[in-house]
Amino acid sequence: MKELILLKCGELALKGLNRHTFEDALIKNCRRRLENLGKFRIYKAQSTIYVEPQADDIDLDEAVDRLQKVFGVAALTRAGIVPKDFPQIRAFAVEYLRRELSRAKTFKVEAKRSDKAFPMKSPEICMETGAALLEAYPHLKVDVHHPDVTVYVEIREVAAYVHVDQLPGAGGLPVGTSGSAALLISGGIDSPVAGYMMAKRGLRLIAVHFVSPPYTSEHALEKVKTLCRKLTPWCGRISLFVVPFTEMQEAIRDCCPEEYFTIIMRRCMMKIAERIALENGCEALITGESVAQVASQTVQAIACTDIACQMPVLRPAIGMDKDEIVRIAYKIDTFDTSILPYEDCCTVFTPKHPKTKPRLEQVLQAEEHLELDTLLQKCIDGTESEMIG
Numbered sequence: 001m002k003e004l005i006l007l008k009c010g011e012l013a014l015k016g017l018n019r020h021t022f023e024d025a026l027i028k029n030c031r032r033r034l035e036n037l038g039k040f041r042i043y044k045a046q047s048t049i050y051v052e053p054q055a056d057d058i059d060l061d062e063a064v065d066r067l068q069k070v071f072g073v074a075a076l077t078r079a080g081i082v083p084k085d086f087p088q089i090r091a092f093a094v095e096y097l098r099r100e101l102s103r104a105k106t107f108k109v110e111a112k113r114s115d116k117a118f119p120m121k122s123p124e125i126c127m128e129t130g131a132a133l134l135e136a137y138p139h140l141k142v143d144v145h146h147p148d149v150t151v152y153v154e155i156r157e158v159a160a161y162v163h164v165d166q167l168p169g170a171g172g173l174p175v176g177t178s179g180s181a182a183l184l185i186s187g188g189i190d191s192p193v194a195g196y197m198m199a200k201r202g203l204r205l206i207a208v209h210f211v212s213p214p215y216t217s218e219h220a221l222e223k224v225k226t227l228c229r230k231l232t233p234w235c236g237r238i239s240l241f242v243v244p245f246t247e248m249q250e251a252i253r254d255c256c257p258e259e260y261f262t263i264i265m266r267r268c269m270m271k272i273a274e275r276i277a278l279e280n281g282c283e284a285l286i287t288g289e290s291v292a293q294v295a296s297q298t299v300q301a302i303a304c305t306d307i308a309c310q311m312p313v314l315r316p317a318i319g320m321d322k323d324e325i326v327r328i329a330y331k332i333d334t335f336d337t338s339i340l341p342y343e344d345c346c347t348v349f350t351p352k353h354p355k356t357k358p359r360l361e362q363v364l365q366a367e368e369h370l371e372l373d374t375l376l377q378k379c380i381d382g383t384e385s386e387m388i389g
């Protein structure tokens with residue numbers, strides 16, 4: 001028996017002339033995700049992407065699991081391949097769906113016939129297949145409104161395909177079709193979720209992380225690498241840029257009024273991340289900020305950080321409650337890593353009374369004594385990168 005995986009593209013259908021570009025990007029992304037699982041033939045026809053394993057020993061459950069995390073896939077299903085001959089199709093459906101039909105109480109059959117040369121019409125295919133299934137599984141009843149299982153028989157160009165209900169895909173748009181962006185990733189809960197959300201809208205990610213040894217530990221960096229790794233099933237490979245931030249933070253501590261530490265530090269992060277983003281072909285920055293979650297995330301504070309760089313700063317979590325963000329963190333399996341208790345550079349030298357409503361002129365004045373250009377350049381020069389995934 002031969003099987004394959006059928007992928008339905010979601011929003012892609014809306015994209016008119018761009019559709020081919022999107023489908024091609026999706027196929028490329030699927031190919032990359034399955035790369036080390038075995039050889040697959042992946043091609044498109046009639047707005048469906050076909051993923052055919054080229055060997056019998058390939059783990060199709062694992063393939064389905066991986067493809068469920070590829071953005072741009074609206075729904076997917078594992079299906080059996082049968083020659084376009086009705087007696088064979090009928091017999092195949094009885095055997096192939098044994099597990100699902102034995103468990104179900106009710107079912108219905110839906111037929112799709114894109115090969116109009118096939119001698120039977122869809123209603124006839126449904127009736128005849130249904131009759132064969134009722135005979136083979138006498139406990140079953142037909143329920144056309146709310147069946148436990150829907151059996152699909154699709155008669156397409158080269159073969160017929162038999163399957164049950166589709167699984168939901170990851171939705172969104174293929175990674176890379178909206179350009180690239182640099183994710184400012186901390187070890188926290190919010191920024192990995194923010195990266196996931198923007199990758200879902202088709203952005204390829206690079207990640208920028210600031211470290212301040214000895215105030216932050218090797219464990220904290222390892223944790224960020226783990227978070228990046230956990231994002232790769234969704235986002236693809238990620239280049240992680242690690243920026244040495246100690247000297248900058250010490251200079252801020254020594255030269256600036258304490259209540260402005262955090263806001264100045266965040267402005268520096270944006271400037272550095274923007275430089276790295278530009279050098280790596282990115283068009284935007286991404287952060288995990290959410291209005292009023294902490295002192296540096298008031299609207300006034302965000303205004304002061306925003307203006308530190310020219311690039312658009314995407315903040316997909318901006319209007320989300322913590323529990324909404326946490327729900328996504330669970331879904332993408334980053335939560336348990338994010339809550340490991342290692343210090344982030346943001347919590348080094350935190351002021352006792354941070355300015356919650358900073359005004360830009362005051363912030364600029366507070367920055368006056370920093371040798372900003374030299375310090376920024378040192379951060380850039382000391383940055384190291386690593387490919388994750």
Ligand code: ATP
Nearest residue numbers: 184185186188189190191208209210287288289346
């Ligand atoms: P998170 O859960 O993402 O850490 P947070 O609610 O703890 O966010 P902050 O610590 O104020 O908030 O950080 C706000 C945003 O700044 C983060 O979402 C992240 O995008 C960025 N950020 C914070 N610390 C770092 C860091 N060490 N390296 C890179 N980006 C950082």
Ligand code: MG
Nearest residue numbers: 186188344346
């Ligand atoms: Mg944080």
